[in-house]
Structures are given as structure tokens and as C-alpha cells.
Amino acid sequence: MNENKFMTVFKQNAIWLVFIAEIAIFAYFNPKFLSVPNIVNISRQVSYYGIASIGMTFVILIAGIDLSIGSIIALVNVVCAYLMMNMGWNMWLAILVSILMAILIGVLNGWMVASIGIPAIIATFASQTIFRGCAYLLSGGLPIPGVVLEHPTFGFFARWALNRWDIFKSMGQVGLIPICAIIMVICFAAGSFILNKSYFGRYFYAIGGNEEASELSGIRVNKMKYLIYALSGFFAGLAGIVLLSRSGSAQSTAAIGFEFEVITCVVLGGVSVAGGIGRMSGVVAGVLIIGSLKSGMIMMNVSEYTQMVVQGLVLAVAVGIDCFSKKRQAS
Amino acid sequence: MADDYVLELEHIRKEYPGVIALKDVTLQLRRGEILGLIGENGAGKSTLIKCCSGAVIPTSGKIKIKKEAGGEVKEFSRMTPQLAAENGIAIIYQEFNNVGELSAAENMFLGRPILKKNGIVIDRKAMEAEAAKAFAQLDININPGELVKNLSVGYQQMVEIAKAIQQNAQVLIMDEPSAPLTTKEVESMFKVVELLKSRGVSIIYISHRLEEIFRLSDRIEVIRDGEYVDTLITDKDPATIPHQVDDLIKLMVGREMTQKYPPRKPCVRDDVVIELQHVYGNGDEDISFKVHAGEVLGLGGLVGAGRTEIAQVIFGARPKDSGKIIFLGNEINPKAPRAAIDYGIALLPEDRKRHGALLTNSIKNNISMPIYERISKASVIDSKFEKATAEKYREDIQIKCPSIHQLVKNLSGGNQQKVILAKWLAANSKLIIFDEPTRGIDVGAKYEIYKLINDLVENGVAILMISSEMEELIGMSDRIIVLAEGKMMGELQKDEFDADTILTYASGIVPENKKEAS
Numbered sequence: 001m002n003e004n005k006f007m008t009v010f011k012q013n014a015i016w017l018v019f020i021a022e023i024a025i026f027a028y029f030n031p032k033f034l035s036v037p038n039i040v041n042i043s044r045q046v047s048y049y050g051i052a053s054i055g056m057t058f059v060i061l062i063a064g065i066d067l068s069i070g071s072i073i074a075l076v077n078v079v080c081a082y083l084m085m086n087m088g089w090n091m092w093l094a095i096l097v098s099i100l101m102a103i104l105i106g107v108l109n110g111w112m113v114a115s116i117g118i119p120a121i122i123a124t125f126a127s128q129t130i131f132r133g134c135a136y137l138l139s140g141g142l143p144i145p146g147v148v149l150e151h152p153t154f155g156f157f158a159r160w161a162l163n164r165w166d167i168f169k170s171m172g173q174v175g176l177i178p179i180c181a182i183i184m185v186i187c188f189a190a191g192s193f194i195l196n197k198s199y200f201g202r203y204f205y206a207i208g209g210n211e212e213a214s215e216l217s218g219i220r221v222n223k224m225k226y227l228i229y230a231l232s233g234f235f236a237g238l239a240g241i242v243l244l245s246r247s248g249s250a251q252s253t254a255a256i257g258f259e260f261e262v263i264t265c266v267v268l269g270g271v272s273v274a275g276g277i278g279r280m281s282g283v284v285a286g287v288l289i290i291g292s293l294k295s296g297m298i299m300m301n302v303s304e305y306t307q308m309v310v311q312g313l314v315l316a317v318a319v320g321i322d323c324f325s326k327k328r329q330a331s
Numbered sequence: 332m333a334d335d336y337v338l339e340l341e342h343i344r345k346e347y348p349g350v351i352a353l354k355d356v357t358l359q360l361r362r363g364e365i366l367g368l369i370g371e372n373g374a375g376k377s378t379l380i381k382c383c384s385g386a387v388i389p390t391s392g393k394i395k396i397k398k399e400a401g402g403e404v405k406e407f408s409r410m411t412p413q414l415a416a417e418n419g420i421a422i423i424y425q426e427f428n429n430v431g432e433l434s435a436a437e438n439m440f441l442g443r444p445i446l447k448k449n450g451i452v453i454d455r456k457a458m459e460a461e462a463a464k465a466f467a468q469l470d471i472n473i474n475p476g477e478l479v480k481n482l483s484v485g486y487q488q489m490v491e492i493a494k495a496i497q498q499n500a501q502v503l504i505m506d507e508p509s510a511p512l513t514t515k516e517v518e519s520m521f522k523v524v525e526l527l528k529s530r531g532v533s534i535i536y537i538s539h540r541l542e543e544i545f546r547l548s549d550r551i552e553v554i555r556d557g558e559y560v561d562t563l564i565t566d567k568d569p570a571t572i573p574h575q576v577d578d579l580i581k582l583m584v585g586r587e588m589t590q591k592y593p594p595r596k597p598c599v600r601d602d603v604v605i606e607l608q609h610v611y612g613n614g615d616e617d618i619s620f621k622v623h624a625g626e627v628l629g630l631g632g633l634v635g636a637g638r639t640e641i642a643q644v645i646f647g648a649r650p651k652d653s654g655k656i657i658f659l660g661n662e663i664n665p666k667a668p669r670a671a672i673d674y675g676i677a678l679l680p681e682d683r684k685r686h687g688a689l690l691t692n693s694i695k696n697n698i699s700m701p702i703y704e705r706i707s708k709a710s711v712i713d714s715k716f717e718k719a720t721a722e723k724y725r726e727d728i729q730i731k732c733p734s735i736h737q738l739v740k741n742l743s744g745g746n747q748q749k750v751i752l753a754k755w756l757a758a759n760s761k762l763i764i765f766d767e768p769t770r771g772i773d774v775g776a777k778y779e780i781y782k783l784i785n786d787l788v789e790n791g792v793a794i795l796m797i798s799s800e801m802e803e804l805i806g807m808s809d810r811i812i813v814l815a816e817g818k819m820m821g822e823l824q825k826d827e828f829d830a831d832t833i834l835t836y837a838s839g840i841v842p843e844n845k846k847e848a849s
Binding site: 197198199200202203205206208209210212213214215216217218219220276277 | 648667668672685687688690691692697699700701703704707710712714754758
């Protein structure tokens with residue numbers, strides 16, 4: 001029995017070994033990989049899909065999928081920038097409104113999936129196209145440059161936080177720990193809390209395991225689906241704001257193919273595409289692996305096209321391992 | 332002369348991580364015999380036959396096959412589906428492997444079609460002729476060109492058997508073949524089985540229904556907890572059968588079973604828990620009945636009579652069209668199971684694995700599922716209370732498990748049913764609807780479920796019990812209502828209980844003497 005427990009714990013955390021091995025390989029080929037600037041850079045890069053991966057984790061846990069998050073990010077970028085630059089709105093108000101809009105798009109996805117009964121892959125594919133189109137329409141296909149951000153690391157948050165909290169002042173290093181990475185950590189903590197401590201998490205796992213039995217156990221499955229797609233919209237919206245703060249320019253072409261990367265992170269982190277199985281810590285590992293893989297490949301001068309091939313392979317292998325272990329369990 | 336064994340399984344063992352499904356099972360099948368294989372649920376019957384088909388790889392043990400009489404003995408440490416087919420082993424599973432959209436003949440030749448001379452086009456005519464030949468051999472009348480989905484369940488099974496015979500199977504393993512069939516279909520299946528035996532085919536027949544085992548088998552092998560227990564020679568003398576049944580049950584359960592239904596103190600109270608007044612909807616018409624506190628109301632009828640449907644309406648899983656449901660004195664109209672649960676109504680569905688238990692969740696999570704919102708503050712679960720609740724019911728109703736964190740899919744059918752019951756007890760239900768409470772549950776666990784039902788009514792819970800097992804219906808109910816085609820056909824008080832009357836009602840006929848009364 002003890003040996004089994006050890007094996008389960010080992011299997012649950014095997015993904016971290018992959019991460020360590022990956023770091024070791026990149027560090028071996030390029031010592032600069034482990035330099036402070038590069039680590040800071042990676043943490044900045046991963047934060048934006050790390051944040052979105054939390055919503056996607058919930059969605060995949062209930063055996064759904066959300067293909068619209070890339071478009072949500074583009075639209076959030078464009079809307080937020082439009083409100084601030086073209087209409088002179090207050091920054092906070094613009095952020096609030098654009099995140100609310102992202103949540104509403106999530107609710108719309110939930111409505112299509114839960115109330116109408118469109119398969120998630122089609123419903124969210126439709127909204128992917130619709131809202132990408134909206135982003136193009138609103139921006140006229142042109143970038144909206146010069147969005148408030150003087151500071152590359154989510155400046156306004158940083159200044160605001162630095163002025164507010166002594167803890168950041170005393171660390172004095174907040175410039176090194178990017179604010180967006182801090183936001184990501186807070187989001188992961190919140191996601192982990194929802195999954196493990198709140199009853200919503202229990203419901204998500206139940207629905208992913210068996211929707212009908214969940215409904216008959218008293219879970220309002222449709223309501224939960226609305227909630228989950230809305231959460232996915234919310235986290236995508238937040239990721240959009242993070243992206244905007246980094247780029248300083250709203251692009252209607254931003255985050256094309258982004259959902260693909262996030263799904264890869266989540267599935268690599270051990271969340272089963274069949275639903276019902278997965279842990280937040282695994283997703284963190286998945287995000288870090290993909291983030292350092294991208295950064296490592298760039299440092300090794302791997303071409304963008306090769307990177308695509310590698311990422312596709314990673315996705316196939318991750319899903320393959322999941323499906324293969326299920327198959328073996330069955331026999 | 333040594334026995335002519337067509338199939339021998341020697342010391343088969345199968346371990347899964349954390350579970351030993353088969354400890355040590357030995358089985359010898361003689362040429363041309365019918366061997367009954369029995370054991371409680373979870374005894375390892377299914378795993379054993381999956382070892383024969385190649386679906387499961389044994390951890391250790393040997394499989395010996397002698398396809399032809401006097402031929403050489405082949406020895407295997409594992410099978411594959413292909414090896415099984417080559418060596419003449421065919422399995423008829425409970426769920427058929429038919430493709431509904433293809434014809435009977437096409438199903439028989441699935442994966443190995445007869446082609447025309449050009450080697451490309453399927454020769455439908457030749458296949459249909461071959462299929463017709465196979466059906467004729469079995470003395471059954473199926474049109475080979477008919478789509479399988481249009482065939483009755485009994486005929487669908489026949490297509491599978493014919494396929495096995497057409498492939499020259501020498502060993503036919505049948506897993507609960509009678510479970511999906513009607514009484515009439517069971518008879519024709521028996522005929523085919525006996526016909527096959529007379530042709531020298533050897534058959535392993537697995538069934539929960541002991542009377543079938545006695546009717547068909549030459550020998551009976553009993554396994555328990557993954558171990559070989561004993562093999563008996565079947566004595567078909569009707570006088571000795573009751574005695575043999577007792578012996579077999581003892582062997583299967585490993586202890587004495589004195590009574591089938593535990594005694595219950597009279598506990599029916601006067602207060603009505605639920606009353607239906609002329610409820611229409613979900614395929615049912617004009618259903619009216621009352622269930623009192625401490626009463627078991629049995630719902631009898633044939634499959635499709637509308638019993639599950641009325642349960643769904645009460646539980647809020649389907650809407651009603653008209654009529655009133657009065658629960659504890661107030662009219663209610665639950666629009667979703669959640670609403671019904673909050674009133675105190677519970678449903679243990681017929682199909683446990685699909686609708687009842689959350690198989691991929693732990694015992695603890697299953698039990699607390701309906702009460703999570705109540706035991707959470709600002710959505711944070713009171714995890715101490717959650718654990719204590721699960722431990723309490725594990726103790727109270729004796730859920731056999733190493734820990735409350737175990738996944739429900741690893742439990743036996745009886746224990747799964749107990750987990751589902753525990754969930755409703757935790758939700759403090761006043762009316763519990765059991766839909767086929769002991770379907771697919773073995774003899775020993777059945778008795779425990781009955782005892783739990785008794786405990787419930789003695790504590791004043793009202794129970795609505797849907798059952799297709801006549802004995803169970805009569806043995807457990809205080810009153811019985813019989814439905815047919817969505818309508819109420821009659822009500823029987825305890826002193827009127829009689830299998831014939833119930834069957835007459837169930838077939839939609841109101842007996843003469845009752846007509847005037849109503």
C-alpha cells in the first residue's frame with residue numbers, strides 16, 4: 001500500500017522532473033539560460049498564458065474546451081486601448097469594462113454550450129471568429145499604439161503597488177519580479193483554492209466525471225457551465241490586460257493561436273481531455289515547461305517554424321501519454 | 332481415459348495496482364459440456380473471461396487449449412483477441428458488439444468480408460447466404476439482410492452466437508446472456524445453447540440466475556474473491572435443487588444465508604409523506620398514489636411501463652404536464668433534481684454507473700455531493716465535517732473500503748449502491764426512491780441492502796421501490812401499485828400480494844373481479 005502511495009505521488013509530480021530535465025538541458029547548451037535577466041524574461045512571458053490557463057483548466061476539467069480566448073485577448077486589448085486613447089476614459093474604468101466584456105463573452109459561450117447544446121468546440125470556435133472580427137472592426141485592423149504604459153512591467157500596477165505597500169518597497173526588487181508574474185501567482189493560488197477548498201472544485205470534478213450523475217446528485221450542471229466559461233473569459237481578459245501592459249500597443253492580430261498554446265500547457269500539466277482529472281500544480285508545471293521551452297528554443301536560434309513543429313509534437317505526446325495510460329488501466 | 336479438456340485455465344492470477352482481481356483460479360472445460368460459472372459480483376468472473384478473450388493480460392498462470400479432440404495442446408501465458416479467435420474461443424458479452432446500422436449478415440462478417448472475384452467489392456449475396464446457413468444451423472429465423480438495430484435484443488444476441496459458430500468456435504463463453512432478454516427470448520436462447528452442446532461445442536455459462544444454471548449446466552464452478560472454491564456436478568432432480576441452491580449460495584457467499592428478506596417490525600405510520608394527484612407527463616397518465624412515513628410502496632410492472640418515468644417526475648429530472656405533487660402537506664413542483672433534493676426527495680437510479688455514482692470521484696466526495704453548499708461557508712468546504720460525514724456512513728451502513736478517499740469505480744456494485752444511499756442519508760431525505768435497488772448486486776449484498784431499507788422505514792422514511800424482480804417486490808413492499816403503459820392498473824394490499832395478479836396487471840389487463848370495484 002505504501003509503495004502504491006509513493007507511486008501515485010511520484011506519478012502526480014513526474015511532470016516536475018520533466019521541467020528540471022528541460023532546464024538542465026537548456027542550461028547545458030547555453031549557460032545564459034539560467035541568468036537572472038533570462039529568468040525574469042521567461043516569468044514575464046509565461047505570466048500571460050499562465051493566467052489564461054487557469055480558466056482553461058476549469059473548462060477542460062468538465063470535458064469542455066474554449067477556443068475563443070485568443071480572440072477575447074485581442075478584443076480586450078483593442079477595447080481597452082480604444083476607451084483610453086480614443087475616448088479618454090480613466091485607465092481603471094477601461095480595464096474594468098474590458099474585463100467585464102470578457103466575462104460576458106464567456107457567459108455567451110456558456111449559453112451556447114449549456115442552454116443551446118452546441119458542442120463546446122464549435123460554440124467557442126464560432127465566438128473565436130466573431131470576436132476576432134469585432135476586434136478588427138473596432139480597430140480598423142490598425143494597431144492602437146502608445147497605451148499609457150511607460151513601464152515595461154505593468155507599470156501602473158507597479159507604481160501603484162510600490163506606493164501602497166511597504167513590503168514591495170522593502171524588497172526593493174519589484175523591478176526584478178515582474179508584477180505580471182505576481183498576478184499570475186495570485187491567480188494560480190486562487191485557481192488552486194477554487195479546485196481544492198471550495199465546493200465549486202468538487203462540482204467541476206464531478207461534472208467532468210459524469211454530467212448526468214452530477215445533475216442527479218443535485219449539481220446544477222448548466223449553471224456551473226455558465227460559471228466555468230465565464231471564468232475562462234475572465235482569466236483570458238486579465239491575460240489580455242497583462243499583454244497590453246507589456247506591449248503598450250493594442251493589436252487586433254494579438255494572440256492568434258493563443259488557445260492552442262494554453263491548451264498545450266493545461267494538457268501537458270496532466271489535465272485529462274476526457275474531463276474529471278487534473279491538478280493545478282500540474283498546470284503550473286505545464287506552463288513553466290512550455291514557457292522555458294519557447295525561451296530556450298529562441299536562445300538556441302531555433303527557427304519559428306521549427307518551434308511550431310516542436311510545440312505540436314509536445315501537445316500530441318502529452319495527450320498521447322494521457323490516453324495511453326487510460327488504455328493500459330483498462331486492460 | 333484422461334478427460335478431454337478443450338480449455339484449461341491453470342492458476343490464473345491478475346493484479347492491478349492496489350487490487351488483486353484474481354488470486355488463483357483454475358478452470359477446466361470438458362469437450363461438449365456446459366459449465367456454469369457462478370460467484371458474487373466482484374468475485375472475478377468477468378476478469379477471468381477477459382483473460383480468455385485477450386482483453387486482460389494475466390499476471391501469471393497458464394491457458395491451455397486443445398481445439399480438436401485428440402489434437403495437440405497449445406499453451407499460452409496470455410491471449411490476444413486474434414489468438415482467441417484462431418483457437419476457437421468466442422465470447423458473448425452482456426453488451427453486444429453489433430453495429431446497429433449494418434445488416435445481420437454484414438455484422439457476422441464484420442472485419443473479414445467475403446469479396447467478389449475482383450477482390451474489391453463486397454459480395455453481399457454470398458455473405459447473406461452464409462449467414463442464412465448459420466441461422467438455419469441454429470434453427471432460428473432471422474432475415475440476414477435486416478439491419479441489426481431493427482432486430483429484437485434476443486435476435487441481436489443470436490446474430491452474435493451465429494457469428495461465433497460461423498467462425499468455427501469450439502468454446503463459447505456467455506456472460507449473463509439472459510440479463511437483457513424477455514422470458515420468451517430466454518427460452519429460445521436456451522434451445523440454441525442446448526443445440527450447440529449437442530454439436531460438441533463447449534460452453535461456459537455465467538449467470539446470477541441459479542435456476543438457469545441448473546437447467547443448462549453439466550457442472551457448476553464456484554469462485555469467490557478471485558479464488559477457485561469448488562466444482563459441483565449438477566443434479567437435475569427437481570427435488571434436490573432447493574438444497575443445492577442453498578449449498579451454492581453458501582459457497583458463493585462463504586457464510587450461511589438463512590433468509591432472503593430480513594424481518595421488519597411493523598412501522599407504517601399514518602402521516603403521508605408524498606401524494607400524487609392525477610399526475611400526467613413524461614409518458615405517464617393519471618398517476619395518483621400516496622406513500623406514508625415508514626412505508627415501502629412497491630411499483631411493479633414490465634420494463635417500459637412508466638415506473639422510472641414517474642420517479643423522474645417526482646425527482647424533478649423531467650417536467651410534469653399536469654396534476655399535483657403534495658410533499659409533507661405542501662404542493663411542490665420541482666424543476667430540477669436540486670429542488671427535489673432540497674425538499675428531501677432522493678433517487679437511487681437503476682443504472683448506478685451512469686446515473687447514480689460518480690465513479691471517478693472519491694467515496695467522500697460522492698457522499699457529500701448533495702450537501703456541499705450547505706456545509707460550506709462563503710464556498711469554502713468545512714472539510715472536517717465532510718470527512719466525519721463520510722466516516723459516519725461508512726461505519727453506519729458498512730461500506731467496505733480501505734479508505735473514504737478511494738474512488739467509487741473501484742468498489743463492487745453493492746458497495747457502490749451503499750455509497751449512493753449514504754449520499755441521500757447525508758442529505759436527510761424523507762422520501763427515497765429506489766429504482767431496481769438490487770439490480771446486478773450479488774446475493775450477499777442484496778440482503779444487506781434489504782436490511783438498510785428496513786432500517787430506513789423503521790426510522791420513518793418513506794420508500795418508493797421500483798422493482799422488476801417479483802420476489803423482491805412481494806418480499807419488501809407494504810403495498811404494491813402496478814403500472815402498464817404509463818397507466819395505473821391496480822393496487823394490492825399486503826394480503827393480496829400474488830405473483831399472478833401482479834403479472835396480469837402488468838400486462839395491462841384488469842381482472843374481472845376488480846373492474847366492478849373501481
